[in-house]
Amino acid sequence: MSLTRGDDADTLLPDAVADHWLWRHAPARLRPFVQLARLDRPVGWWLLLLPCWEGSALASASLREAPNLWHLTLFFIGAVVMRGAGSTYNDYVDREIDAKVERTRGRPLASGRVSPRAAIWFIVAQCLIGLWVLLSVNGLTIALGFASPLIVLLYPFAKRFTSWPQAILGTAFAYGALLGWTSRTGALEAPALLLYLAAILWTIGYDTIYALQDLRDDAIAGVRSTARLFGENVQLAVGGLYTGSVISAALAVHLAGGGVFAWLGVVAYAAHLAWQTSRTREDVAPPTALRLFRSNRDAGLLLFAGFFLQSLARLM
Known part of the structure; x- marks a missing residue:
């Protein structure tokens, strides 16, 4: 394993945060692993973390208890390492496809800067940390947690046989909502x-x-996606998906006991998605698509903040 020759411009990926502190300070030999784990693209672990935090905070509000800061910390650690493990696995499976797509051909495995064997060992190391996090919670959450890797293993292959790989990703990335709730309540309930x-x-x-960033290259490489499936109706389709998300979140809040702050979180979340x-x-510029995608960290934080504040309010 070695870095390719050249300066940072040769190895910095197009969707990375160019001035990310970890990228600036990481030794050159470790930078490919920073990229494999997507540590230079923190929005990914945020999007994996936020359903965990939302489930935990909504459960705390329902129980009229303070937020469990230890659980929130564990979920943070788990989200970072498991997102890293999942991304490394995804790059391992997709290394040949990635080499054909302009945005991804510079990834460490696709470009040969990391060997497949080194990537496998990196996956194992991250999974061991994730296992420690999982074993720190209750039995039901542990059992549910062991089921989630099955979804992750399927995801990289989904784009080869379905136009809905985003749905497979959704079942994996959203799974933390169940774990956050059960870690607080010990039961799997309707909210x-x-x-x-x-x-x-x-x-x-x-x-x-x-996926709107890759429409042209995906068509050439034969990669399927909902962006390609929806085509010129993508705005209507995304609007429908987001509307369903808001309605489902509102029903969860209602069944969990409601509360002013929880409802404000839902309203703020809905406004951001709108x-x-x-x-x-369909023809949105790739930088705009990336900016909209990244803004979902803020959408999720708005919903979590409402639940978090509601759990504090019910202590009064």
């Missing part, structure tokens, strides 16, 4: 299932926006 559905629909929507939808087009 958790509705919040999971909300996060699935949200994920399909924002990953469709993300703003995204208004700017979504």
Whole structure:
């Protein structure tokens, strides 16, 4: 394993945060692994983390208990390493396809800067940290957690046989809504299932926006996506997915006991998704599509903040 020759411009990926502190300070030999784990693209672990935090905070509000800061910390660690493991696995499976797509051909495996064997060991190391996090919660959450890798293993192959790979990604990225809830309550209940559905629909929507960057190259490489499937109707489709997400989140809040702050979180979340939808087009410029995709961190934080504040309010 070695870096390709050249300066940072040769190895910095187009959708990375160019001035990210970890990229600036990481030794050159470790930079390909920073890219494999997507540590230079933090929005990914945020999007994996937020359903976990939302499930935990909504459960705390329902139980009239303070937010469990230890659980929130564990979910943060778990989201970072498991997103890294999943991304490394995805790049391992897709290394030949990635080499054909302009945006991804510079990835460490596709460009040969990391060997397949080194990538496998990197996956194992990250999964061991994730296992430690999972074993720190209750039995039901552990059992549910062991089921989630099955979805992750399927995802990289989905684009080869279905136009809905975003739906497979959604079931994986949204899974934390179930784990966040059960880690607090020890039971799998209707609000958790509705919040999971909300996060699935949200994920399909924002990953469709993300896929708009690659429409031309995906068509050449034969890669399927909802962005290609929806075509000129992509704005309507994303709007429908986001509407379903908001309705599901609202039902989850209702069944969890409501509350002013929880409802304000839903309203803010809905407003943000409406703003995204208004700017979504089939021919949207790739930088705009990336900016809209990244803004989903803020959408998720708005929903979480409402649940978090509601759990604090019910202590009074």
